[in-house]
Amino acid sequence: MILIIGAGISGISAAKNLKRDFLILEKKGDIGGLSTQYKSNKYFFDYGGHYFHFKEKPEIKKYLEKFVNFKKYDRRSKVYIVNKYIPFPLQFHLSHLPSRLKNKILEEILNCTEQQSNNLFEFVENNFGKKLSELFFKPFLSKYYRFDLKKIISNMDKGSIPIPDKKSVLQGFKGKSFLKIGYNPSFYYPEKSLKDFFIKYSNDVKKKIMVNEEVLAIDIDKKTVRTKDNFFHYEFLINSIPLKTLLQIIKQKKNFPLHTSLLNTSTLVTNVVLKRKRKNFHWVYLPENKFPFYRVGYYPGKEIPVCYLEKTVINKTKHNKANLLKDTIITLKKLNLIENKNEILYFDTKVIPISYIIFDKNWKNIVPQTLEKLKSFGIFSIGRYGAWNYTSMSDDVKSAIITANTINSLY
Numbered sequence: 001m002i003l004i005i006g007a008g009i010s011g012i013s014a015a016k017n018l019k020r021d022f023l024i025l026e027k028k029g030d031i032g033g034l035s036t037q038y039k040s041n042k043y044f045f046d047y048g049g050h051y052f053h054f055k056e057k058p059e060i061k062k063y064l065e066k067f068v069n070f071k072k073y074d075r076r077s078k079v080y081i082v083n084k085y086i087p088f089p090l091q092f093h094l095s096h097l098p099s100r101l102k103n104k105i106l107e108e109i110l111n112c113t114e115q116q117s118n119n120l121f122e123f124v125e126n127n128f129g130k131k132l133s134e135l136f137f138k139p140f141l142s143k144y145y146r147f148d149l150k151k152i153i154s155n156m157d158k159g160s161i162p163i164p165d166k167k168s169v170l171q172g173f174k175g176k177s178f179l180k181i182g183y184n185p186s187f188y189y190p191e192k193s194l195k196d197f198f199i200k201y202s203n204d205v206k207k208k209i210m211v212n213e214e215v216l217a218i219d220i221d222k223k224t225v226r227t228k229d230n231f232f233h234y235e236f237l238i239n240s241i242p243l244k245t246l247l248q249i250i251k252q253k254k255n256f257p258l259h260t261s262l263l264n265t266s267t268l269v270t271n272v273v274l275k276r277k278r279k280n281f282h283w284v285y286l287p288e289n290k291f292p293f294y295r296v297g298y299y300p301g302k303e304i305p306v307c308y309l310e311k312t313v314i315n316k317t318k319h320n321k322a323n324l325l326k327d328t329i330i331t332l333k334k335l336n337l338i339e340n341k342n343e344i345l346y347f348d349t350k351v352i353p354i355s356y357i358i359f360d361k362n363w364k365n366i367v368p369q370t371l372e373k374l375k376s377f378g379i380f381s382i383g384r385y386g387a388w389n390y391t392s393m394s395d396d397v398k399s400a401i402i403t404a405n406t407i408n409s410l411y
């Protein structure tokens, strides 16, 4: 028997591709993990902006299209800075900045030389110069990580910070648009909704999913898993819950690293139903400290406009809903997304306790080795959180299929 922990996109994708008997144990009453939607009042909300990126994975697009149709969106994202909307990526659109800033920024970028960066702080200065780093990258990344940028290793974000080639920067300085730059120039969203995607995607495995079945302990010597009411034996275990949690619930310590050495951010997502849509972008980055949120966007594919606002919070922070609503109103007004608070029809918040992995210096010494060691005990830890990495949903589908095929080949 193959046991799968977690019925998110990773767990379900693995299950669909296994050739042996399996069972999925899911903590919650519903499937889909972070890639689905939750219901609040009469509305279904995503867990923050969630789009499929298939740029380097056409085979995953083809595979998922067997289950639902996707709608393609050409990215229209912005940066809101110095009181104006500027197309993303900012480094390619310097013409939109006031002269006092753009001349200096251009001069510095043109003088940047290729050099080794020891951390994210150095990476942005080495590639964009001091001025643009101070205007955009450092404040944005500090808000996003809430962690010392000098302690974060660079190049772990899979190209989400596009490094400018100098010719393009110069053209952008003169007014050319570069809207197709970066890792996700187009993205896809299920024709109906993420919820609908999961209903269809899980159809052939749904009878093998046990919901409300939280895994509480794993004995890796006896190959058993315990939940509140049940006890299971496994030959192989596919884990998609955060590696940090997995290390906590494995009974035998066997020199596995302490779960506390794995660092992450937590995200507070505020979802807002609006009376009308006043802007025509997908999302906007907010580097400035006058905004408590780092990103605001409209969800795609909704009949009524729904906005999400994302903010990094320190674990276990208590949130005062009234203050959050006040911040939301101020932010949406400053961005001209509402004229007054009466345009907000409904408001809801959700905390994602583990949202982004922090790649500090320990990561390289701990994560790859731990994943290999787990494999030697028959445990394949996959997905963005199971493998403790920065991956997208399509990366997770791909690695789940590879894992299922690996296990199939072991019989």
Ligand SMILES: Cc1cc2nc3c(=O)[nH]c(=O)nc-3n(C[C@H](O)[C@H](O)[C@H](O)COP(=O)(O)OP(=O)(O)OC[C@H]3O[C@@H](n4cnc5c(N)ncnc54)[C@H](O)[C@@H]3O)c2cc1C
Residues within 6 Å of the ligand: 005, 006, 007, 008, 009, 010, 011, 025, 026, 027, 028, 031, 032, 033, 034, 035, 047, 048, 049, 050, 051, 052, 053, 213, 214, 215, 216, 240, 241, 242, 267, 310, 352, 354, 355, 356, 382, 383, 384, 385, 386, 391, 392, 393, 394, 396
């Ligand atoms: C704010 C935000 C925005 C994002 N935007 C995008 C995007 O635009 N595009 C993109 O491709 N990706 C995006 N992602 C990443 C995406 O959410 C993940 O790649 C994906 O959800 C990972 O799926 P998973 O199945 O591996 O994990 P999860 O979705 O976390 O699923 C794990 C499952 O395990 C269950 N579980 C947890 N503990 C236990 C337990 N003890 N026992 C049993 N079950 C348990 C959970 O309930 C959950 O159902 C975003 C993530 C965040 C946080």
